[in-house]
Amino acid sequence: MMDTTTFSALAEPTRLRMVEILKDGPLSVGDIAERLELRQPQASKHLRVLLEAGLVEVEAAANRRNYRLRTEPLEAMDAWLEAYRKLWSERFDNLDDYLRKLQSKDNS
């Protein structure tokens, strides 16, 4: 059973971009706001949602607050997806079978 909180958090385009930006390392609120061309309050608000979803963590550094990506929810998504991967690999196998049959017909 997958927690929909992660999906909710990532369903907002700005927050998805935040996650993508944070992939390369922690950033302060100001940096994030600047890169995404957001006003600071909006950045803080979206970061709060990501924080409560467990997708980021904060570390206070002097005046700044550095947000770092947390991978646990993404790992959970990855694990959730596991049950579905066989669906498209099966299809691929079927196609593979089909192509093999075609080839053996060609050779006969």
Add this chain to the structure above:
Amino acid sequence: MMDTTTFSALAEPTRLRMVEILKDGPLSVGDIAERLELRQPQASKHLRVLLEAGLVEVEAAANRRNYRLRTEPLEAMDAWLEAYRKLWSERFDNLDDYLRKLQSKDNS
């Protein structure tokens, strides 16, 4: 760049359950409503969202409409996750390194 449509669709618990139920094969609206204890209109409405998100496809069969899971959006999620997998595998590697160092210290 990941389309947030998939996340939006899956952010709703009922729709996520629909996807999970459809993993084992196509189902009619009535079957879905029954299994999830939904009223039929709500089932239809949620299925419409999934349909527009490309997460399901419909096939009319007599009086029924059978909804089948489509894997493309899930494959896209899987591909999107790829860029993040190294984040937790790296951590694992670091832990692995750490444990190796501990062990070599023990042996000295």
Add this chain to the structure above:
DNA sequence: TAGGAATATTCCCGTCAAGGAATATTATAA
């Protein structure tokens, strides 16, 4: 301790999504 930079929070407003109930639509069978 006062000032200022960085960040968080609150309030307000408009929009949108979801459920309930009723109704419309489609297709089958008699």
Add this chain to the structure above:
DNA sequence: TTATAATATTCCTTGACGGGAATATTCCTA
């Protein structure tokens, strides 16, 4: 063609969400 089963759509209401603007908070530094 008509009755009925299965499904879709509409209307209504309510609550949550996101942006803007203003303000509060926190922490450093002079």
